[in-house]
Amino acid sequence: MALWATAGATGNGKRDGSLGYLVPALLLVVIFFIIPVLMLLLRSVLEPEPGLQNYATLLGSTTYLRIFLNTFIVAAVVTILSVSIGYPVAWLLAIMPEKWSRLVLAIIILSMWTNLLARTYAWMVLLQRTGVINKTLMGLGLIDAPLPLVNNLVGVTIGMTYIMLPFVILPLMGVIRAIDPGILRAAALCGAGRLQCFLRVLLPLSLPGVAAGALMVFVMSLGYFVTPALLGGTSNMMLAELVAQFVQSLVNWGMGGAAALVLLVVTLALYAVQLRYFNPNAAR
Amino acid sequence: MSEPFLNIRGIRKTFGSFTAVRDVTMDIAQGEFMTFLGPSGSGKSTTLYILAGFQDPSGGDIFLDGRSLLATPSHRRNIGMVFQRYTLFPHLTVGENVAFPLRIRRRPQAEIAERVRAALKLVRLEGFEDRKPANMSGGQQQRVALARALVYNPPVLLMDEPLSALDKKLREEIQFEIRRIHQETGVTILYVTHDQEEALRLSDRIAVFSQGEIDQIGTGPELYAAPATRFVAEFIGDSNFIETSIVSTDGRQARLVLPGGAMIDGVPLHGAASPGGRAALLLRPERIDLQRGEGEGALAGEVYDVTFLGNNVHVLVGMNDVAPVSVRIPFGHAALAGLTPGERVSLRFNAADTHAFLEPPAA
Structure with missing residues (x-):
C-alpha cells in the first residue's frame, strides 16, 4: 500500500488508471531487487544459525569496524575532492563558448565510456614507484624517494576521484547552466562583487546540484569494488572487498549479507537526508 | 531643471x-x-x-x-x-x-x-x-x-x-x-x-x-x-506620407507640388533641399479636414473604407498614384454622417500642421 501512496503523491497528476501500466515495472523491481535483498537479509540472520550473531561479529570486531571506517573516510574524501574539482570545471563548462564546452564535455564523456579496468590499470602504471608521477617529482628534485601512491588508500582515493568526477560535473553543469545570467547581473547592480555574487547567489542556487552530485559520488564510492581491489593494498580493505571476500573466498553468505545490508541501510539513510533537505521541488 | x-x-x-x-x-x-x-x-x-x-x-x-x-x-x-x-x-x-x-x-x-x-x-x-x-x-x-x-x-x-x-x-x-x-x-x-x-x-x-x-x-x-x-x-503618433516635389525653398520652409498638381506653401522642411528635389509630406490623420464631393481641397479621392473605432471614425481615402491616406474624424461629425465607400471626397489641411522630409534621390 505504501508503494501506491508514494506513486500517487509524486506522480505528475495523471493518476486515473495509469497505475495499471506500472505493474510490469513494479514486478521487475520486486523480482530483481526487493526479493534478492530480502533473501540476503534472511541469510544474514539465518546462516549459519538463526540470530543476529553475524551483525554482532561485524560491528563488534575492530578489524571490521576499521574497514567500515576506511570505507567512509575514502568515500567522504573522494566526495569532497570530486566536488571541489568538479565545481569549477562545471562552472567553466557552463560559461565557456559552446564549441569549447562541447569538446571538453566530449573528452569527459569519452573517458566515462572507456573500460573501467583499462582506466584503473592506467592509474596503476602512473602511480607506481617507477611511474611517471614519481619519476617527474624526483627528476624535479622535489622528493628523494618515490612516494607510496599505490597499493594503499591514497591510490584508491586518486583513482576513484578520477572515476567519480563526471558524476559531479554533469549534473552540476546542468544546474549552473539553468541559472539565468540576468540574475547575476541584477546581483552585480545591487552591489555584489564577484565573491558576493558567488557566495550569495550562484552557490545557493547550485546547491541542489552539488547535493545531487555529492550523494551520487558518496553512495557509489561506499560500494565501489574494482578500484579499491586494484589500487588498494591488502592491509587497508574497503567494504565491497570485504563482501566479495566473504562470499567468494569464504563462502560465508551470512556475513557477506550482513555487511551488504549495513551498507544499504547507510545509503538509504543518506538518500532520505538528501530528499528532506536538498530536494529542489520541496524547497520552493 | x-x-x-x-x-x-x-x-x-x-x-x-x-x-x-x-x-x-x-x-x-x-x-x-x-x-x-x-x-x-x-x-x-x-x-x-x-x-x-x-x-x-x-x-x-x-x-x-x-x-x-x-x-x-x-x-x-x-x-x-x-x-x-x-x-x-x-x-x-x-x-x-x-x-x-x-x-x-x-x-x-x-x-x-x-x-x-x-x-x-x-x-x-x-x-x-x-x-x-x-x-x-x-x-x-x-x-x-x-x-x-x-x-x-x-x-x-x-x-x-x-x-x-x-x-x-x-x-x-x-x-x-x-x-x-x-x-x-x-x-x-x-x-x-x-x-x-x-x-x-x-x-x-x-x-x-x-x-x-x-x-x-x-x-x-x-x-x-x-x-x-x-x-x-512615423514612430510617434500615426502618420501618412505623400510624395511631393519641391518648387522652391528658403531652407526652413518649402513650396511643394502635390500629386494632383495642387501647390502648398509654407511647409516646414527638414534637411537641406534644393528645388526639383523630392520630399515626403507628413499628414497626421487627425489633422486632415475631410469634405464631401470634389471641393477645393488640396487632394481629391474616393472613400475606400469607413471603420468605426469608438470615439472616432477612421476613413481610408484612395487616390490616383498615391498610397491610400487615412483620416480620423470625430464620431458624430454631422457633415460626414452616412459616409459610404465609393463617395468622392476632398482633403484639406494647414501647411503649418504638416512637415516635409527630404527623400533620398530615386535610385
Whole structure:
C-alpha cells in the first residue's frame, strides 16, 4: 500500500488508471531487487544459525569496524575532492563558448565510456614507484624517494576521484547552466562583487546540484569494488572487498549479507537526508 | 531643471564591423524621467547596458555628478536597475530579495528591516515579505524588483523594458505605479521601451533611437508636433506620407507640388533641399479636414473604407498614384454622417500642421 501512496503523491497528476501500466515495472523491481535483498537479509540472520550473531561479529570486531571506517573516510574524501574539482570545471563548462564546452564535455564523456579496468590499470602504471608521477617529482628534485601512491588508500582515493568526477560535473553543469545570467547581473547592480555574487547567489542556487552530485559520488564510492581491489593494498580493505571476500573466498553468505545490508541501510539513510533537505521541488 | 546631472558624451559601441551605438550624447537632469524609445536593434538597450557597466563603450564617456562612471565596475556604480525578465533571486523570499542590496552594504539590521518595509510599502506589497518569488505573479515580481532597485536610494534607476512580459491591462496599471513612484521618490529614471504609448505616458522627455543613433530628444508634444526626421514622425503618433516635389525653398520652409498638381506653401522642411528635389509630406490623420464631393481641397479621392473605432471614425481615402491616406474624424461629425465607400471626397489641411522630409534621390 505504501508503494501506491508514494506513486500517487509524486506522480505528475495523471493518476486515473495509469497505475495499471506500472505493474510490469513494479514486478521487475520486486523480482530483481526487493526479493534478492530480502533473501540476503534472511541469510544474514539465518546462516549459519538463526540470530543476529553475524551483525554482532561485524560491528563488534575492530578489524571490521576499521574497514567500515576506511570505507567512509575514502568515500567522504573522494566526495569532497570530486566536488571541489568538479565545481569549477562545471562552472567553466557552463560559461565557456559552446564549441569549447562541447569538446571538453566530449573528452569527459569519452573517458566515462572507456573500460573501467583499462582506466584503473592506467592509474596503476602512473602511480607506481617507477611511474611517471614519481619519476617527474624526483627528476624535479622535489622528493628523494618515490612516494607510496599505490597499493594503499591514497591510490584508491586518486583513482576513484578520477572515476567519480563526471558524476559531479554533469549534473552540476546542468544546474549552473539553468541559472539565468540576468540574475547575476541584477546581483552585480545591487552591489555584489564577484565573491558576493558567488557566495550569495550562484552557490545557493547550485546547491541542489552539488547535493545531487555529492550523494551520487558518496553512495557509489561506499560500494565501489574494482578500484579499491586494484589500487588498494591488502592491509587497508574497503567494504565491497570485504563482501566479495566473504562470499567468494569464504563462502560465508551470512556475513557477506550482513555487511551488504549495513551498507544499504547507510545509503538509504543518506538518500532520505538528501530528499528532506536538498530536494529542489520541496524547497520552493 | 537643475544642473546637468547625468551626461552621456559621444558614446559609441561597435561589435566587429557592426556599430550598435554611434555618438549618443545627452544631458539628463536630476529627477528627470527620460525614455529611450526605438525599435529593437536601435541601440537603446546597449546604451542602457553601458550605463549599467555590463558593456564597455568603444568610445565616449559618461559623467554622473561630474565624475566619469566608466572606470567603476557595475557593483560599485550604486545604480538601480529593473530588467526585462524576472531577475529576483529564486532562493530568497521577497523580504530577503529587497534586503539583498542593504546586506551587501552591511547596513545595521534595524535599518534594513525599516527600509525593506518602506520599499515594499512604496510598491504596495506590504505583507508579502515571506513569499517566494515563484509564488507571485509577473506584475508582483516586477514590483518587488522595483523595490529591490530603489531600497538603497540610488541616484539613477535604469529600467530595461520592465513591462514587456506583462499583458496590456497589467502594463497600464504598473505604468501608473511607476509614475507615482517617480513622483514620490524623485529618482532619476532612464527607461527603455519600444512602445510609444508607454513612452508618452511615462516620460518627461523621450530620446528616439534609430539604427544606433538618437534622431531627436524632446517632450512627447515636441516630438509629435515637430518631428526632426521621418523616422520620428512615423514612430510617434500615426502618420501618412505623400510624395511631393519641391518648387522652391528658403531652407526652413518649402513650396511643394502635390500629386494632383495642387501647390502648398509654407511647409516646414527638414534637411537641406534644393528645388526639383523630392520630399515626403507628413499628414497626421487627425489633422486632415475631410469634405464631401470634389471641393477645393488640396487632394481629391474616393472613400475606400469607413471603420468605426469608438470615439472616432477612421476613413481610408484612395487616390490616383498615391498610397491610400487615412483620416480620423470625430464620431458624430454631422457633415460626414452616412459616409459610404465609393463617395468622392476632398482633403484639406494647414501647411503649418504638416512637415516635409527630404527623400533620398530615386535610385
